[in-house]
Amino acid sequence: MQMKLNRMSVSLRNARSQISVLQGRLEGLNLLNMENVQSMVDRRVENITGTVNRLSSTCNTQCAVQNSPQFLLAPRNCSDYNVLETRKNGVYRVTPDPRNGTFEVFCEMESYGGGWTVIQQRLDGSVSFNRTWTEYKKGFGNLRGEFWLGNDHIHLLTKAKDMTLRIELEDFEGVREYAKYDQFYVANEFLHYRLSISGYSGTAGNAISFNKHFNHDQKFFSTPDLDNDMYPSGNCGAYYSSGWWFDACMSANLNGKYYHKRYKGVRNGIFWGTWHNMSTEYYPTNYRQAFKTVKMMIRPKNYAP
Numbered sequence: 001m002q003m004k005l006n007r008m009s010v011s012l013r014n015a016r017s018q019i020s021v022l023q024g025r026l027e028g029l030n031l032l033n034m035e036n037v038q039s040m041v042d043r044r045v046e047n048i049t050g051t052v053n054r055l056s057s058t059c060n061t062q063c064a065v066q067n068s069p070q071f072l073l074a075p076r077n078c079s080d081y082n083v084l085e086t087r088k089n090g091v092y093r094v095t096p097d098p099r100n101g102t103f104e105v106f107c108e109m110e111s112y113g114g115g116w117t118v119i120q121q122r123l124d125g126s127v128s129f130n131r132t133w134t135e136y137k138k139g140f141g142n143l144r145g146e147f148w149l150g151n152d153h154i155h156l157l158t159k160a161k162d163m164t165l166r167i168e169l170e171d172f173e174g175v176r177e178y179a180k181y182d183q184f185y186v187a188n189e190f191l192h193y194r195l196s197i198s199g200y201s202g203t204a205g206n207a208i209s210f211n212k213h214f215n216h217d218q219k220f221f222s223t224p225d226l227d228n229d230m231y232p233s234g235n236c237g238a239y240y241s242s243g244w245w246f247d248a249c250m251s252a253n254l255n256g257k258y259y260h261k262r263y264k265g266v267r268n269g270i271f272w273g274t275w276h277n278m279s280t281e282y283y284p285t286n287y288r289q290a291f292k293t294v295k296m297m298i299r300p301k302n303y304a305p
């Protein structure tokens with residue numbers, strides 16, 4: 001009896017190890033194919049979403065009642081909470097894409113017309129932005145303080161709806177300026193979170209698309225440990241200690257190091273190339289501009305406060 005049991009347990013163990021080998025191979029195959037299938041489905045869903053949006057925007061008052069409840073069930077971003085008459089700043093849960101679960105975001109509901117989902121904030125330098133690809137992917141920091149919301153989350157939010165981006169900047173003299181972009185989209189990880197951004201207006205200047213040689217539009221995301229930038233002889237992310245949609249390398253970088261006052265040397269601080277006194281900087285004799293606060297936030301293009 002004991003021998004039989006032993007024999008059986010040995011063959012069970014063998015079977016189990018064979019199963020796990022097969023499982024590993026299957027997963028490999030599945031992953032390969034699933035990525036293709038997923039991007040195909042994503043494209044289809046995007047097309048259908050576009051059609052549905054067009055149809056629902058042609059709806060008049062008769063169909064408004066049927067449309068509103070589904071938005072109320074699962075707010076996709078902070079602007080949906082504004083519909084619910086929740087108009088207080090704070091942390092809320094959003095579901096931009098039901099297939100990818102829910103996550104928490106900080107909602108700016110009281111200023112700039114409200115309904116803003118904050119994707120990045122700098123306040124005091126308490127959180128390092130010198131982080132890895134994986135950290136920028138997942139997000140880091142504290143939603144009530146300094147943070148990066150995470151590239152996967154930003155992708156889902158900007159994929160679900162046409163979004164505008166608002167950037168608020170403040171220097172240590174208390175000067176506040178802003179930049180707004182009518183269109184803001186971040187692609188998925190397979191496309192290295194490529195940035196699509198256009199339609200500037202504001203007071204801070206268009207540092208994102210500065211000129212032919214410095215343009216962050218359509219650039220991939222790079223981090224100190226993963227170089228997807230346009231600079232052939234080095235890694236901008238490593239050089240400037242941050243993750244960003246680097247060109248070769250930059251006219252803007254809001255994820256640079258937090259300096260509490262102006263500084264000298266490598267311009268690895270928070271940087272906005274069109275800031276008013278930026279042109280007086282001259283390396284290496286002059287000081288570099290430092291910023292006190294930065295906030296990046298997004299809201300649906302069709303939002304009406």
Ligand SMILES: [Ca+2]
Pocket residue numbers: 227228229230231232233234235236
């Ligand atoms: Ca490079």
